[in-house]
Amino acid sequence: MAWQPSPESLQTLIGCLKDSHNGFDKAAQKQAEIMLTQAKTSPDFNNYLAYIFSSPTPPAGVTLAPRDNTVVRMAAGIMLKNTVKTAYKQTPEATVALIKASVLLGLRDENHPIRYNAGNIATEIIRRGGVYAWPELLNELLNMVGNVDGQTSPATQEAAMSAMCKICEDNAKLLDREVNGQRPLNILLPKLIEATSSPTPRVRAQALTAIGEFIPRKSQAMLANVDALLNQLFALAPDPNSEVRREVCRSFVLLVETRADKLTPHVAGLVDYIIAQQQNDVDEDLACQAVEFWLSAGEHEDFWKSIGPYVTKIVPSLLQGMVYSGEDIALYGSASDDDEEDDQDEDIKPRFATKKTNRNANGSANASGDQNAANNSYEKLGGMEEDGLEDGEVEEEETDLDGDDGLFDEVGDSTWNVRKGSAAALDVLARDFGDAMFECIMPYLTENLKHSDWPQRESAVLSLGAVAEGCITAVTPHLPNLIPYLVTLLDDPEPLVRQITCWTLARYSAWAIELTDPAQIAAYFVPMMEGFLTKMLDKNKKVQEAAASAMATLEEKAGKKLEPYAGPIIKQYIKCFEKYKDRNMYILYDCVQTLAEAIGPVLALPELSGELIPALFKRYDSVPDQSRELFPLLECFSYVAMSLGSVFAPYAQPVFRRCVNIIHQNLEQSLAAASNTHLDNPDKDFLITSLDLISAIIQALAGEKASMLVTDTQPAFFELLSFCLEDPTDEVRQSAYAVLGDCAKFVFPQLRPCLNTVLPILLKQLDMDNILDEEIDAGFSVINNACWSVGEIAIRYGKGMAPYTDELLKSCVEIVTNPRVPRGVNENAALALGRLGLANAEALAPHLHTFADEFLVSMDDIDPTEEKATALRGFTLVVAQNPQAMEKVLLHYFKTIATYEDINLRSPIKQELHDAFQNIIQVYRQMIPQLDTFLAQLTAEEQAALKSQYAI
Template identity: 30%
Template structure:
């Protein structure tokens, strides 16, 4: 080992605490507090490592606990651990890697991977040497211990296996040493070792290191040899590897595809679900790969029925048992309140709620569905088979209908509810790909599915909601185009889904709310005459839904607000939906996490209702300010090592800021009084420099919205806000994980600029340009389109206000700027940008000649310039360019640089 040695009393004390914390009935908080005190000793981690490696007489549970505690400590403390203590911990782990106890080896492997992540493999050459020795060892424990650690390294830090490690006076890439030995283990008599070796190489294949690329033929041959191995774990690894190769190098598998397809068809029917599931992934991979679909066509008559067999619930499926059990428990309660027209939402799973993740504000970018913290259901063979059928339908379209429809029709008539449920699942799965053939049967399908919404089985009701939602687009189209029949069909589906929103089963409620949101999104204004029924249902569910399902209910209401907008501001609609939401709002504390999705829902309502939201604005604005202030104070206390009154959670800051943004967007100048008498300004400055990118994202969104709604109240801090926006756009700050915050900072800078006076904006104008030009000049595809467009608009707005400061530099960015302006849609922001461009061209016309094509293409990108002043300005500029170039004898030369369509459009728009 090393020079450090433990004291016997210290070992006994820590072992006692580790043993006590596992005993039922003990004061765990007190014991954990004592362990926390032990962490103050600089060699505490050494004691844990000693217990792991040398505690042979201790219960394995105690040694495991020591390992888990060590793992957590290393993640936090490794950088501050001395070299001497690091050496001891590493040696202890290497000693324990071959321990006879599999659970102990498992925790040792976890610690090894954590150290590699924290300190790198190059700083631990002894680990690589021991890995090589263990992979060649006949000791099964040593072999499996090394493979377990290596698998975890591949999961957490695969790049470390390509970093050169000093060994014996020369540098070696670990993969060069490990890959050949892993391939040799494909024939190991030790089952776990063989399975782990396959799994590790499958993981490595995702990054395709050179060592594996050089051995690709051997890798493929070895996978083929294991295809009929008696170990189901090995066969599962074969399926995973082949699916991986189909994604990465489909051309290598092309000659073998008929045999692989046959193999996957057989494997998909195996009793081992792991093998069946991995083989089922092949069909989606095949359809997404660059492979000729003709290869698969002859197998469709066998493949589709096989997928549909796997789409049936098993008799003892956990999801079935849970749903049926909940149905029995809730049936009695549902009957008790049915007469009152309420729903029952008892949810024993609320105690297991996953964390809520706020959907922070964004500007000028596509909305994406963030994970809202709902419990994610387990991916299984049934869902994978349905996904495979879905993808097959997109490739083979109507060819699947003669195969699928007879099976679906037969199953719909069966007594077994599982068969009926799988048929409905299949109808939803093929909806997109087979739309052309199915839509002629839309009325018939709806008439078949609607009664299933009232099925006695909750999972049938649930899947029917989903399946109907898959046809939402066509249901809406029929309502708009097919006259009374289409309208009646749409109304019947809407009524059916609303009925399931009132269902007594939690799982059905979830499916119904999600389906309703999908239908709302597709329907838009079609919903306006139907608002009373929708709002009555949603309002009735608010007071009785469970915490988990309230999130989905709020989402349905938010989607409705986005779909119908100001129609929700009608007095009758307000009287229906706002009272239950206000009651919920008043009942929740400022730190209750159930408040978070309600804040998001109210944000959407504030935006949709506009001035009609004013009666609720003051209370909500003031509470949001209180929440932000309280959270920031708690964060400051924790950062200073002081006790905080609450546990700080950034989601509360984000949701509160977003609601204030919604109020600003909805009320506009109506928010002026509230902002004027609050402490918003210092809070906003603090949030715009918050360590969390998500908080900055919402803060800058609010800056932009307030600039539009009540800019005078920001005047006192406008300079500080501009400086913070500029700081947020430093190259080092623009990363994938911070992109949305940077995008909002860029947008907010433009909104601040356009409301500023030249003398206010002037000191920051060049700094803004210095930050935006690298974004505009970035290589194609390296920056999201949204931040490029925002940069082009903001640059134009700054140029419009401060043209003299920017005009001398126009030649450095004119081409990239015009290229970005070309893709922006016609609106007031584009007008501002071109007003700025025109202002710079007036002062420095020569600078644009080197970017003549880009300039003309940007001008031709307009469909219609509504701003008469801008149109006149651009017309004059182009005619000046033409006159000067004609007089210099260069007009024909510059004209030749343009595409004929561009010149033709310029001539039409600007009489050129």
């Protein structure tokens, strides 16, 4: 018998759901929440929710106003979604069946919030259980979208298409996977293309959105249907609905990236169409999407050539799009001085740990993570900030019922808009067409650079900056006139002009930096640098930010050329520390750390460090441990510590201790959250930045001073580090293994007693099976640092590695022989194998044939360093134990010996490597009577090197 609710329980639950959202009676609301918590323990609780959610009218005996009935049903739907989200696999099948049935009824409901919520529940079921957890759903949705029964309302069609769109977004890969000889996408894609002919605009638009999930995949289905799609796009191009046209533009952008060959025959019409949509001043999103087409076209390796004949049409449209609109001028123009005003919380961007310590094959740290250069270069243009609606997922439990569509506001940063997109597109096209692009904009610059209306003046400066990289050859003859004029614009009355001038000057800073004539340096470079420094204390905070960012760019490009100016630069930074509010303090940290990286040890001069460090510490002491400002601040300290080296020693202890305390607090919060689901998990970025700074301090101080810091926190330091080595977050483990390697390198006596705890943890990390496909990049970064730390430990622990050698050998061999492993990880694993052989050659020798070839290939790409020298020596000791195993790669081995550079440096490490090579050559001379004939296969240069170095 089908499940039926108890009338009494149903009435009680409806009353609780209603009261739980009664903001006028707090007592009733609190009591209802208590009762709902108790009711959740009932096995039938979700059955009741499904019944309530799918019932358009209240049950007999319950009187509810229409609005209250909607509130109750929405509350039930939200609780159902949260159940699916958090406990889908624990929910009984019978209850899941009821939830599915309620969803199908909800999609056909007359009430928009119910339809929207039903779609959310449907997509959550698919997200948690997979497409095949509800295989009938796709057909049901397609039937609703296509109005197969002739009775489906346009509203239900929209709801079904919305759910279908989200399912496609979440399951694009799975829908294109073959199951039982069929690919769902082969059936689904033609239906979606058919749906783009729907009489309902929202269905047409969302059908295109769903199709867009599959265009980049180059699937069989897309290959078979691309012509039908293209025909439909051309048919929809003049659609009266701007949302549809926006999706048409988006589809063209995606097709440029994957099937540009299909668009090339239609390029003339496409250019006119995109320009027309780009100039739409009613729908900003449509215009923005149209601009994206030029970015994609310009970045395509071939397609950009096809738009060449139309550049004279395209460029004016881009220049027009770069001028502030009247609305923007009213909102942002002629901004008042605000440097004394405190920043609001919403003005400050969320900060994340950005410095991920990744060890390359010579042990040095580098920052990992690529960025979209084109978009990021233009993110700050205009400084417009507004709230953004996110039509997506809400990570926390949904409890808000305001609004029909269930969307939630999130405070957003500067949005991507037509102005920024046009500038970025001009940049990309300038790189494609080079100096010819400058000829296109020259008349515009001549007319507008000195225009009396500041929006025109500002736009001209922006366009000049946008073509800086692509047109530098054509612009360079004009720079002696342009640079002085731009420097004068740093004092323009309009803040937005001063702001964009900073950015444009920074784009041309390389030209000024490369000047060698002292008179020219004084005429161009120095005024540019002084202009940035002066504007860092502008009365407008946006100008301050732009100037600071420009100064950081100048530092990065100038490097050691800034050494003569370090004193004045630091004095200005100290004034900024005194003046800046919270937001711009972040970019100031970037200026300081970039300067530290640029001038290196020069920063350690007493007259420089003596002024900078107190200013940094003044801010450091005022920032609480819970502030996200710690991320850029600790990163800044990392660079400063590395530059100062041992000079940082007097300042190191309080910073080191604070980092250890932050790690301790964070780990304790993680343990508490693991045992109490009501507690939030701590922000792991605090762990990451603290570990990275500890790493920098240990490297900077090295030796005895670093040992004292670690000893001062014993045994807590290595206990905490071992927890970090097992943290579930990849980025935490990545930084932790960097610290472990540094400890092995610089404070090994303190690390040694803890190795029996640490090494078993490290072995588990080297298990390749632990890397999930969707986390492959982050997982490999962890393994990379773990391999590097193995090598650093092995070279010092010697025979102490014996209990772990077999497992380390197995793991490292798997890494160096796996073609999926990135080159840098492969190299670090090879170095670890070689260094493991220094004291454990006998254990590795029987397995030499399993890794000799890959080891030698890896060594070919590694620069000569002490790490490479020790790895080759350890490998050579292994070869000496089993020389016969090298039969297939012996010529490659002798090539490695012959081409090893830097062997003449008679440091002990290089001398030991030379002796090891000499000994192994003698071994093979005894084994191979015709060794000289064998070595004749090497090049003349390689034979000469062997003869000169090893008397062959």
